[in-house]
Amino acid sequence: MFVVSFAGVLLAAVVSAHPSERVVTATQWAALNSSIGGRLHVGIPLARPCFTLADTAGNINATECAAVRQGWTNNLFLVEQFGAYMNTQWGSCQATAQTCLIDGLNVSDPTPSDPPNVCEQGSVPPYYIDVRDASDVRKAFAFSEINGVPLVVKNTGHDYKGRSSAPGSLALWTHNLQSLSYNESFVPVGCSASHAKPGVTMGAGSIFNDIVAFAEENNITVMTGAESTAGASGGWVMGGGHGALANTLGLGVDRVLQFKIVTPTGLYLTANECQNTDLFWALRGGGGGTFGVVLESTTLASPKLTLQVAFAAFSRTNTNATRGFYEVVVNNSVRWAEQGFGGYIEPFQALYVTPKLNSTESSATMQPLFDYVTSLAPTDPGVEILSLELPSYGTFYQTFIANAGAPVGENAVIASRLIPAANFGDADGRAALVDALIQTLAHVTFDMTLIATTPYNVPDDGSTSVTPAWRTAIWHVVAEGGWDGAMPVADEQAAYTGISGAANYLRAITPDAAYQNEADVHEPNHEVSFWGTNYPRLLQIKQKYDPDNLLECWHCVGYDPLSPRFSCYV
Known part of the structure; x- marks a missing residue:
């Protein structure tokens, strides 16, 4: 990990949300650093060691540059680097084209980092605190309040x-809070013994890879998402948190038993069903980086599960088969959802998993999928069919998920929709859905994923703040686009506009609902789309726990799109 400590370098003393706002002196930064035990560091763009010319701290360094080039598309490397973002545009200032990037498609190419190209700070926070305890966060909030420095919360960079990220900001980096423990009879603080449930308590920086391994060691199941280096206690869960077993186990927010959080008013609170219940509700779907800084969470642990897995694929280049493939999955998806299947459907393959059926039942119900893909075999050498039983979620995760996450080291733009069961209700509705999927796919530049990870069999009991549309949805569909390296601002704007336009085919036939963690940067009517009727209550809770709006992020509850901290968006 490349770290420049505060003591070893001095950036410009002016670090503020906007040039017209207050000036922070070097003495004030030094005082903050001293008060937190030297854990204030200078934020440096990941590719800085590769550049001869730079307007940032740091120096050219051949050894460090080689490590950056080797790790540029490796999420396990990126998650350890403060200056790295899995999707690289968020370390850039897109509106001004200030950036510090190498070529993600040809990492050995020196051209992007050679003169006259200059490494610029972009949106990488120029300072960050390596958070280790509540005191670090309290002091950051006080510093922001006094000095007008905008705050951001960064965990894994997903x-x-x-x-x-934000220009001129101070980041709270929670990555190194990685404790894990299991209690067979976890009782939330302030609750009676009758509330005891098996729970895994995890630091904010604990990632899915480590959590799944820990669960295997303890013979339990912990629900996770599909990105192996995402953090389970951060934005993933606070935004909802879907995963392959969400159909039967619920979203991440359904399973949280407790949060420990530092609020912008400086309080270190425990939020659960017995105390600070309004905050607990808000954190269960209201979004990360909004109501405070979560230091740890406890999630429900389930017994070890035997899983049935179905996989079918054909050649990616066999695009003529996609419509027929979509017709099969659309015609069967409600039944499969009722049988507990979750999974991921690409235009050329489908992966399904359920804990509810035995092997015979699973193979029988998946037969329409297997039959269709098998029918392609005479002309398609890429056909593959798989039906198997696995002894645990950890085995499933390592076999199918751990190395199959979304690409990293490139700029990504996405848009999403929740597709309700009503769209599958009759022949006309299913035909319209297939048409919309084909039209959307034709307008994406990367890919489209039909994510069957909705909590279809977990009713809404009012205990979470995600949009109720999750409970009636069969799919969460993500349209994916992007670009590599630096591009003119107009081209970047076109990429965002293009992916939003692609999603319009699905918007036209579905209610206003999308997943906030994987949504259009310019999602229209985002308050309703992300939270439905829950938004007014979320806003009240936001104003209670963050009255001065110290935590503000794009499309988060109570955000102001005209805030200077968003000046790098296009």
């Missing part, structure tokens, strides 16, 4: 909407 962020499709730029919520963990």
Whole structure:
């Protein structure tokens, strides 16, 4: 990990949300650093060691540059680097084209980092605190209040909407809070013994890879998402948190038993069903980086599960087969959802998993999928069919999920929709859905994923703040586009506009609902789309726990799109 400590370098003393706002002196930064035990560091763009010319701290360094080039598309490397973002545009200032990037498609190419190209700070926070305890966060909030420095919360760098970066900001880096423990009879603080449930308590920086391994060691199941280096206690869960087993186990927010959080008013609070219940409700779907800084969470642990897995694929280049493939999955998806299947459907393959059926039942119900893909075999050498039983979620995760996450080291733009069961209700509705999928796919520049990870069999009991549309949805569909390296601002704007336009085919036939963590940066009517009727209450809770709006992020509850901290968006 490349770290420049505060003591070793001095950036410009002016670090503020806007040039017209207050000036922060070097003495004030030094005082903050001293008060937190030297854990204030200078934020440096990941590719800085590769550049001869730079307007940032740091120096050219051949050894460090080689490590950056080797790790540029490796999420396990990126998650350890403060200056790295899984989708690289969020370390850039897109509106001004200030950036510090190498070529993600040809990492050995020196051209992007050679003169006259200059490494610029972009949206990488120029300072960050390596958070280790509540005191670090309290002091950051006080510093921001006094000096007008905008704050962001950064965990693993998995962020499709730029919520963990901002120009001229101070970041709270929670990555190193990685404790894990299991209690067979976890009782939330302030609750009676009758509330005891098996729970895994995890630091904010704990990632899915480590959590799944820990669960296997303890013979339990912990629900996770599909990005192996995403953090389970951060934006993933606070935004909802879907995963392959969400159909039967619920979203991440359904399973949280407790949060420990530092609020912008400086309070270190425990939020659960017995105390600070309004905050607990808000954190269960209201979004990360909004109501405070979560230091740890406890999630429900389930017994070890035997899983049935179905996989079918044909050649990616066999695009003529996609419509027929979509017709099969659309015609069967409600039944499969009722049988507990979750999974991921690409235009050329489908992966399904359920804990509710035995192997015979699983193979029988998946037969229409297997039959269709098998029918392609005479002309398609890429056909593959798989039906198997696995002894645990950890085995499933390592076999199908751990190495199959979204690409990193490139700029990504996405848009999403929740597709309700009503769209599958009759022949006309299913035909319209297939048409919309084909039209959307034709207008994406990367890919489209039909994500069957909705909590279809977990009713809405009012205990979470995600949009109720999750409970009636069969799919969460993500349209994906992007670009590599630096591009003219107009071209970047076109990429965002293009992916939003692609999603319009699905918007036209579905209610106003999308997943906030994986949504269009310019999602129209985002308050309703992300939270439905829950938004007014969320706003009240936001104003209670963050009255001065110290935590503000794009499309988060109570955000102001005209705030200077969003000046790098296009």
